[in-house]
Amino acid sequence: MNIHNHWSCNDVLNPAKVDEDTVAPLPINRRKSDGYHVTSSFWKPSPDELLWLQSGGVVMLSVRSSSHPPVRVDVVSENRQLNSDIALLLAAHKAGAFQKSTYDEAILGAMDRVLAALAVQHV
Numbered sequence: 326m327n328i329h330n331h332w333s334c335n336d337v338l339n340p341a342k343v344d345e346d347t348v349a350p351l352p353i354n355r356r357k358s359d360g361y362h363v364t365s366s367f368w369k370p371s372p373d374e375l376l377w378l379q380s381g382g383v384v385m386l387s388v389r390s391s392s393h394p395p396v397r398v399d400v401v402s403e404n405r406q407l408n409s410d411i412a413l414l415l416a417a418h419k420a421g422a423f424q425k426s427t428y429d430e431a432i433l434g435a436m437d438r439v440l441a442a443l444a445v446q447h448v
Contacts (some may be wrong), residue, residue: 326374327368328369330367333354334367335354338350338351341394384398396411411439413431414432414436
């Protein structure tokens with residue numbers, strides 16, 4: 326996996342002095358979410374890793390420790406509008422909006438943009 330400087334990064338974790346020759350600075354996003362401090366880093370698979378994932382491979386997360394802190398691994402888009410649209414659709418789904426016969430204009434717009442983005446990515 327390659328370190329990725331995502332548009333939401335707002336800080337950098339620098340390696341310890343003893344690791345400076347082998348560990349790169351890591352762009353991160355620091356924020357509060359649901360009352361918790363959250364630190365996120367972003368990674369892009371190499372073309373070879375992407376082939377492994379597409380053929381059923383899995384992501385392994387390793388922590389240099391004798392224990393494992395609570396972590397979360399997600400997939401996010403580089404497209405800010407797409408991130409907002411997906412969040413809106415997930416919230417609408419949780420609220421039961423997709424069981425109704427009519428949709429809010431914002432939901433319809435979000436659905437169109439997400440479907441268009443997915444079509445472009447799979448061509």
